[in-house]
Amino acid sequence: MKLFHMNSLLNNICLFEILHDWSIISVSGTDSKQYLHNQTTVNVCDLKNNFHILCANCNPNGRVQGILRLFLHQDKYFYIQRSCIVESQIQNFKKYAIFSDVCFQNLNDYVFIGLMGCNIKKKLSFIFSELPDSTQSMKYIKNFFILFFIDPVERFLLIIKKKQLNKMIEIFLKNNFLQVSSYWLFLDLQAGFPILENNMINNFFPNEMNLNIFHGIDFQKGCYCGQEVISKLYHKNINNKNMYHLIGTTSFEAINKLPMIEMYSKKQWKKVGKILCFLHIQDNIFFIQCILKNKNIVNNFRLSTDYNSNFFITNNL
Known part of the structure; x- marks a missing residue:
């Protein structure tokens, strides 16, 4: 797609x-x-x-x-x-x-x-x-x-x-x-x-x-x-939580396990949310609907199953 x-x-x-x-x-x-x-x-x-x-x-x-x-x-x-x-x-x-x-x-x-x-x-x-x-x-x-x-x-x-x-x-x-x-x-x-x-x-x-x-x-x-x-x-x-939409890159194998969402803050990765649903957009690009903690949000995310993944909050496609 x-x-x-x-x-x-x-x-x-x-x-x-x-x-x-x-x-x-x-x-x-x-x-x-x-x-x-x-x-x-x-x-x-x-x-x-x-x-x-x-x-x-x-x-x-x-x-x-x-x-x-x-x-x-x-x-x-x-x-x-x-x-x-x-x-x-x-x-x-x-x-x-x-x-x-x-x-x-x-x-x-x-x-x-x-x-x-x-x-x-x-x-x-x-x-x-x-x-x-x-x-x-x-x-x-x-x-x-x-x-x-x-x-x-x-x-x-x-x-x-x-x-x-x-x-x-x-x-x-x-x-x-x-x-x-x-x-x-x-x-x-x-x-x-x-x-x-x-x-x-x-x-x-x-x-x-x-x-x-x-x-x-x-x-x-x-x-x-x-x-x-x-x-x-x-x-x-x-x-203290809200629904967000993320877009970014990872593999199907990593995201299909429905891993935790991690956020990079204060020089470390922290688990901040869970995936509700995801959609494969093209190549290695995925769109994620998730629930995240809404305090001190830093727009830099990855999947707990893929340390090389890279996601950020998006308001539209």
Whole structure:
């Protein structure tokens, strides 16, 4: 993957990508609204139909167990998240659901397609009868969902039944879409959306994962799991970690071990953070999403598995 090539395609052509790392879960039952309200970092009672919102659910100590993109359709809730944490996520939810009428179901018969690129909204308007936008960020049309994203560019997430996939691919190819890979993750990282994989569950507070930037934490709502710790961190301003993005050079073998991030300060290397996600850009260049201690930051980093690696903080690609 070449960075210049990726940006060039995004600026000149419409692209589609089949996303294998995401799942959709339905939440039903008479207690589903109140239950989700008591388990997530946002005010679910205020969530309107046809809108999606980024949020988290946490353990009693305030550590994030899952990052969810939650939405409501016809009085039924759905959320999407990384497939690798779905089962553990559902089990964590069920721990507190013994006396509640709420049911979580992993909808395995759905598949995700990311849609992006030059004039993507105009091009899709010739394929779909209606599209979501900033006024209604989710639409349900003929048995499939479409979600609208504005960060870092306008793009759409299509969630369809697996049996519809081949027909949909054929439609996109006939309309001169180019099939790509890793572009959706590239844009998610550019937007600053936190990517939580299974190995980082119960490690970080939602404040540290920058969820407040995306209105993913409601500090005014009532009690929810982990709320006391999360609110204390916020109101006393004692949050000592933040999410950062680094770019630099290393080998795939070194970074694939998900090593610690080290920072050079006062003539020595110190371990200051952990990797959430990484993306290979080109040659030996990698883009890293990580959580670092935010005190006395020196913009000089390396991986603990590669002393010759060299990374620095970047705000864009």
